[in-house]
Amino acid sequence: MKRERQMKLKNEVIYELQAELCGALAHPVRLKILDLLGEKELNIGEIQGELGISGPNLTQHLNVLKKAGLLHARKAGVFQFCSLAIPQVRSACQVMSKVLEAKLLKTDAAARSLRSEMQG
Known part of the structure; x- marks a missing residue:
């Protein structure tokens, strides 16, 4: 019981x-940052250039990820x-992307089916 x-x-x-x-x-910018850093280490200017966001905005997102x-x-x-402190986080994000792709395909198929029922 104690072990349980x-x-x-x-x-x-x-x-x-x-x-x-x-x-x-839980923010698209932070997910993009993790995706970029999954490829290689980048400096702040490179990240900012890739994302096209302001320095203070980038700093805020980086601080959340650091914390x-x-x-x-x-x-x-x-x-x-x-760089990524835990490289496996990129794999976790990729798995989540696959789950969401499957969900979108399922939703799209359901929407097509519903449209066809309504039209015919």
């Missing part, structure tokens, strides 16, 4: 941590470079 309670508590902690992590991922432990930053001279 420990497992339940462990699962609850994991769920809480997972919710926090999902919160950090969540997803981003590693290092300074080299006047440049600050960013």
Whole structure:
């Protein structure tokens, strides 16, 4: 019984941590940042150039990712470079993309079926 309670508590902690992590991922800009950094380490200027957003806006998003432990930053001279602190996060995001693609295909198929029923 004690082991069962420990497992339940462990699962609850994991769920809480997972919710926090999902919160950090809950913005398209942050997902784009993670995708870019999944390919290679980039400096702040390169990230900003790829995303086309303001410096303060980028800093805000980077801070959220750092606080969540997803981003590693290092300074080299006047440049600050960013990389993924946990490379597996890119794989997790790719899995989520596949899930969403499947959902969209299913929704699209249902919409086509409904349209055809309504028309004929």
